[in-house]
Amino acid sequence: MNNKRSEVSGAVIRRLPRYYRCLLRLEEQGTVKISSRELARIMDLTASQIRQDLNCFGGFGQQGYGYSVSALKEEIARILGLDGRKKMILLGAGNLGKAIVGSLDFEGSGFDLMAIFDTNEWVVGSEIREYPVISTDKLEDFCHEHHPEAAILCIPQEGAELLVPQLVELGVRSFLNFSHYDIDIEFSNVAVENVYIADSLMTLSYRAAALEEEQE
């Protein structure tokens, strides 16, 4: 890699999973080589944008020869750190937590989900997929014993405000944050990816208004 990961812009970082998904699909379809122009068409980007993005990481393939789909996919997986096995816990076994556990590929994304924590005694002791649901009272003991490095927060803001400082203290450094608690403003030296589903609904409202405006 030419650049340090921390020097790459947010927009490029956000496109990497899209490249990865796209290349995975191409590989499944049996595509061996692809030109930046063709990749651009599939991804709805420009060819020069794709060359620029990949140059952030040292460049791949040779001008005019196209990219090897599987080599590029592997390289992007490596950049994304998908080859890792970072121990992860999930907080909140409500509908969102269940949806996340039921739909995400943790291993394929570089994580090893260990357990789910919840305060609701009705779900504590059950399993979601093969993952045990444990009482939040036992969070501290669990962290001392198993040292998870990452957490998914499917809990409300107030819960996150209470638990995140404790988790950081216990060594958790990476957060996939669905709560509206601003972890990255409160703490430094943490890796946070915020998902604001409510923002996406407002963005859709904007796009719908833009579409109407165009058609007037």
Place this chain on the structure above:
Amino acid sequence: MNNKRSEVSGAVIRRLPRYYRCLLRLEEQGTVKISSRELARIMDLTASQIRQDLNCFGGFGQQGYGYSVSALKEEIARILGLDGRKKMILLGAGNLGKAIVGSLDFEGSGFDLMAIFDTNEWVVGSEIREYPVISTDKLEDFCHEHHPEAAILCIPQEGAELLVPQLVELGVRSFLNFSHYDIDIEFSNVAVENVYIADSLMTLSYRAAALEEEQE
């Protein structure tokens, strides 16, 4: 507004809901005026970025006097189209659908959620919050009668591939898309906001790797 909505860059559009949330909170806290510098600090942006963003929409406030929190909030709400009442349906009453219905403020985001559709006969006929769950068999009749303009897709890719062409045919033009079906590539003249939760997990993997690299 100086510019047409369709001419504003994606990055600016994505920041608008953040501005809105931030201003809403400031208003609730009783803040009346705010400088671009202070707003920048809270939002972790630069003051010049904020001035540039707001200039896309004709500029607000007077240099040196700061912004009126409530006037700026109202103006951003108007730009986002939050004052609208676009009729909306949701497809898929699984965990994700339930989480969405349970957590989002549809009215505050410019939408009027009318009904939830699902194929599972165990949930058809029930209600989630006050919204009825209707059989997907009745989707066409419902659209003919009520003319929804927007849909949230909490269904798998195969379901979306089947239903989206029908929905577009029936007049639905805006999609909040949690399925991995590429609506915007298949159709033009639609407004689509894709939410790829799986991508956020990969992005977190990257950020965790970047954090580790920094600390080495």
